[in-house]
Amino acid sequence: MTPSENIIQIKNLSKNYQDGFRALNSVNLDIRKGEIFALLGPNGAGKTTLINMICGIVNIQEGEVKISDLHNIKDYRKTRALIGLVPQELTSETFETVLSTVNFSRGLFGKKDNPPFVEKILRSLSLWDKKDNTILTLSGGMKRRVLIAKALAHEPKIIFLDEPTAGVDVELRQDMWEVVRQLKDDGVTIILTTHYIEEAEQIADRIGIINQGELILVKEKDDLMLELGKKHLQINLTEPLKQLPLELMDFQIELSPNGKQLIYTYEKIDNTGVSLLLELLSSLQIKYSDIDTKESSLEEIFVDLVNRERL
Amino acid sequence: MNYPAIKAIYIFEMSRMRRTLFQSIVSPVISTTLYFVVFGAAIGSRITEIDGVSYGSFIVPGLIMLSILTESVSNASFGIYFPKFSGSIYEVLSAPISYVEITLGYVGAAASKSIIVGAIILLTANLFVPIQIAHPFWMLLFLVLTALSFSLLGFILGIWADNWEKLAIAPTLIITPLAFLGGSFYSISMLPPFWQKITLLNPVVYLISGFRWSFYENADVSVYISISMIGVFLMICLILIWLIFKTGYRLRV
Numbered sequence: 001m002t003p004s005e006n007i008i009q010i011k012n013l014s015k016n017y018q019d020g021f022r023a024l025n026s027v028n029l030d031i032r033k034g035e036i037f038a039l040l041g042p043n044g045a046g047k048t049t050l051i052n053m054i055c056g057i058v059n060i061q062e063g064e065v066k067i068s069d070l071h072n073i074k075d076y077r078k079t080r081a082l083i084g085l086v087p088q089e090l091t092s093e094t095f096e097t098v099l100s101t102v103n104f105s106r107g108l109f110g111k112k113d114n115p116p117f118v119e120k121i122l123r124s125l126s127l128w129d130k131k132d133n134t135i136l137t138l139s140g141g142m143k144r145r146v147l148i149a150k151a152l153a154h155e156p157k158i159i160f161l162d163e164p165t166a167g168v169d170v171e172l173r174q175d176m177w178e179v180v181r182q183l184k185d186d187g188v189t190i191i192l193t194t195h196y197i198e199e200a201e202q203i204a205d206r207i208g209i210i211n212q213g214e215l216i217l218v219k220e221k222d223d224l225m226l227e228l229g230k231k232h233l234q235i236n237l238t239e240p241l242k243q244l245p246l247e248l249m250d251f252q253i254e255l256s257p258n259g260k261q262l263i264y265t266y267e268k269i270d271n272t273g274v275s276l277l278l279e280l281l282s283s284l285q286i287k288y289s290d291i292d293t294k295e296s297s298l299e300e301i302f303v304d305l306v307n308r309e310r311l
Numbered sequence: 312m313n314y315p316a317i318k319a320i321y322i323f324e325m326s327r328m329r330r331t332l333f334q335s336i337v338s339p340v341i342s343t344t345l346y347f348v349v350f351g352a353a354i355g356s357r358i359t360e361i362d363g364v365s366y367g368s369f370i371v372p373g374l375i376m377l378s379i380l381t382e383s384v385s386n387a388s389f390g391i392y393f394p395k396f397s398g399s400i401y402e403v404l405s406a407p408i409s410y411v412e413i414t415l416g417y418v419g420a421a422a423s424k425s426i427i428v429g430a431i432i433l434l435t436a437n438l439f440v441p442i443q444i445a446h447p448f449w450m451l452l453f454l455v456l457t458a459l460s461f462s463l464l465g466f467i468l469g470i471w472a473d474n475w476e477k478l479a480i481a482p483t484l485i486i487t488p489l490a491f492l493g494g495s496f497y498s499i500s501m502l503p504p505f506w507q508k509i510t511l512l513n514p515v516v517y518l519i520s521g522f523r524w525s526f527y528e529n530a531d532v533s534v535y536i537s538i539s540m541i542g543v544f545l546m547i548c549l550i551l552i553w554l555i556f557k558t559g560y561r562l563r564v
Contacts, residue, residue, distance in 0.1 A: 057401055
């Protein structure tokens with residue numbers, strides 16, 4: 001991958017807060033132009049610190065960030081103009097109207113007034129009807145939408161969505177992801193953090209997992225699911241077993257407490273064991289009534305990885 | 312220069328004045344009227360003239376200065392403190408806008424508001440007492456420089472304050488006493504010699520003296536010293552703001 005294809009390049013980025021807490025530890029990361037990158041991590045892992053350092057809100061102590069091959073501090077005018085940020089907290093001027101706060105954001109990023117464009121954004125986020133409402137009168141979900149509208153108001157090429165669906169109901173959340181997909185189709189690069197890992201699983205092209213300030217993994221989502229994902233084969237037995245037969249001990253297999261189910265766990269990329277197991281069950285005259293398979297979700301992969309780091 | 316950004320901040324801040332029209336405009340007019348009733352009519356009737364000017368007219372420049380100082384500090388400090396308090400400051404900090412432009416937007420709006428209030432007080436005062444402006448250019452210069460420099464001070468206080476109490480401390484405990492003791496309602500020549508010397512340590516004395524000179528050509532200190540003092544104060548505020556933005560003090564961690 002050539003540098004120009006990476007819209008964000010992060011090198012050895014570290015951050016120590018005044019109380020001595022090391023929020024980031026030598027993070028290296030490249031974000032590709034036009035991708036949706038999901039940054040996952042437990043609370044306090046360093047996700048927001050990383051985003052804020054890229055956006056210029058938190059001072060950089062060690063390392064550097066380049067946006068579109070430009071230094072994010074030295075060339076801050078050019079780099080910040082490319083970025084839109086939707087913060088985690090619902091922060092906006094309480095007494096302002098939706099329209100004025102979105103216009104303010106556009107102006108702040110050096111763009112002249114463009115009422116048709118602002119109207120398009122507000123309509124796409126179902127905010128047009130509320131344009132004259134003060135922020136104070138909006139629900140949490142609508143406030144979140146206002147923050148997205150503000151971030152989009154200056155036509156950014158990169159959008160950071162820090163927990164964009166926190167506190168948003170299912171319907172609004174789906175609408176929001178539709179907007180995100182539309183942005184991707186328009187060529188916008190999207191970096192998101194979310195606690196709803198199934199959303200990252202559905203929408204992201206690549207996944208990064210951060211824990212205790214360290215980026216422990218960056219992978220294509222599909223590769224990650226394939227490499228780290230496990231499948232579980234559940235075999236419902238006709239007659240319960242008292243104990244696991246010795247012949248089955250070589251398999252990664254468990255007998256349920258009631259003895260009615262065998263649960264075989266295997267890697268996604270190596271499923272040759274299934275046929276061997278089934279043949280073995282037949283030879284042992286262990287009869288079964290049903291077979292069911294289940295894949296690991298990204299959430300299980302994430303929990304597994306984070307737990308491994310902690311050990 | 313990111314002019315749309317300066318304009319955006321300026322308009323956004325000025326819109327607060329529209330929203331709080333009573334507090335911004337009506338309130339200073341009422342308090343000025345009360346000052347005239349108390350100091351002009353009640354007390355002023357017992358004081359004949361000061362330096363050849365009737366007492367009611369004499370206090371007009373001081374009253375305007377009093378409002379300019381308090382309005383500048385409170386407008387500018389609130390303007391930057393509220394986004395810090397609500398968290399919406401993230402947007403300003405992540406925008407392609409320089410420190411100079413941020414300051415111009417916030418301080419420009421705060422100074423404009425206090426100049427508008429000053430003008431309204433001048434018009435209100437004109438209803439009560441005869442007013443002459445001997446040097447309109449100097450009057451305007453003092454007005455603008457004072458509004459700017461105290462808006463800069465307010466901006467610094469708004470960044471420094473990390474709670475509402477701190478935000479209220481400076482105008483209440485520092486600015487108002489300095490303004491009252493700075494010759495708003497009297498000439499410092501009326502004080503005993505010892506207190507005259509002590510009063511000269513109060514920077515507001517120079518502002519009010521210079522401003523009053525532009526009206527009635529009467530001054531407690533030389534007009535050039537007054538203008539120099541405002542210049543020095545302005546420079547100190549600018550240096551402090553430069554240091555704040557350079558270090559990210561209370562803005563960037």
